[in-house]
Amino acid sequence: MAYSVTQEYLQIPPVTRAYTTACVLTTAAVQLEFITPFQLYFNPELILKRYQLWRLITNFLFFGPLGFSFLFNMIFLYRYCRMLEEGSFRGRTADFVYMFFFGGLLMTFFGFFASLFFLGQAFTIMLVYVWSRRNPFVRMNFFGLLNFQAPFLPWVLMGFSLLLGNSIVIDLLGIGVGHMYYFLEDVFPNQPGGKKLLTTPGLLRALFDPAETDPDYSPLPEDQSGVVRQGQGPDGEPIQRQEEQDRDL
Structure with missing residues (x-):
């Protein structure tokens, strides 16, 4: 049993x-009172004047005490982070890490002006947004109550937060940063006169993407979700086929 759990992990x-484990361990440490949220939250004054630089990272790792909100965030974080990494970022770990840096830096910048203490939920919404825009034909079901196409998922989550009485500022931040990444990475380079502005540094590629043995290898985008499949037509040209697929949250 222990072996199967370890193998699955x-x-x-x-x-x-790495990210979900860090979030769970951080929450466990707070729950066991090894540390307190006051040592983790985003505080520009303490970062700049007392050089407590760890706050730039720890504010993304704490989602509140154990409870419904924590479990809800962990489920979405794990699910959509994994689907992105196994889908459109398959074989592109360096690009995935670069998206983490891009999103984290932008959220930190806006956090200086928005008085936000923890940015993990915004980061989760960013991952959900990017996944949803790259899987536009997937049909979603929200707890059996609402059916919609994947691009509406971030907005449904924001509405759910509003119903729970939470502020939607953090959700809007995640949606905004997610759209910036999606536009710069997927939209603008394909426009007339557009070009790729987000280039993964060579250092990240050297650290996370080992040299491929097959120079002709290229990962299929979103293979897990089945949204885009690639093949070859009779003339040898690549063809794409988009499929609709039902998916529960």
Whole structure:
């Protein structure tokens, strides 16, 4: 039993495994009173004047005490982070890590002006947004109550937060940053006169993407979700086929 759990854990893609594990361990440390949220939250004054630089990272790792909100966030974080890493970022770990840096830096910048203490939920919404825009034909079901296409998922989550009485500022921040990444990475380079502005640094590629043995290898985008499949037509040209697929949250 222990072996099967360990084996399943090790099968989780590395970035998803590292981030979700860090979030769970941080919450456990707070719950066991080894540390307090006051040592973790985002505080520009303490970061700049007292050089408590760890707050730049720890504010993304704490989602509140154990309870419904924590479990809800962990489920969405794990699910959509993993689907991105195994889908459109398959074989592109360095690009995935670069998206983490891009999103984290932008959220930190806006956090200086918005008086936000913890940015993990915004980061989760960013991952959900990018996944939803790259899977526009997937049909979603929200707890059996509401059916909609994937691009509406971030807005449904924001509405759910509003119903729970939470502020939607953090959700809007995640949606905004997610749209910036999606536009710069997927939309603008394909426009007339557009070009790719987000280039993954070579250092990240050297650290996370080992050299491929097959120079012709290229990962299929979103293979897990089945939204885009690639093949070859009779003339040898690549063809794409988009499919609709039902998916529960």
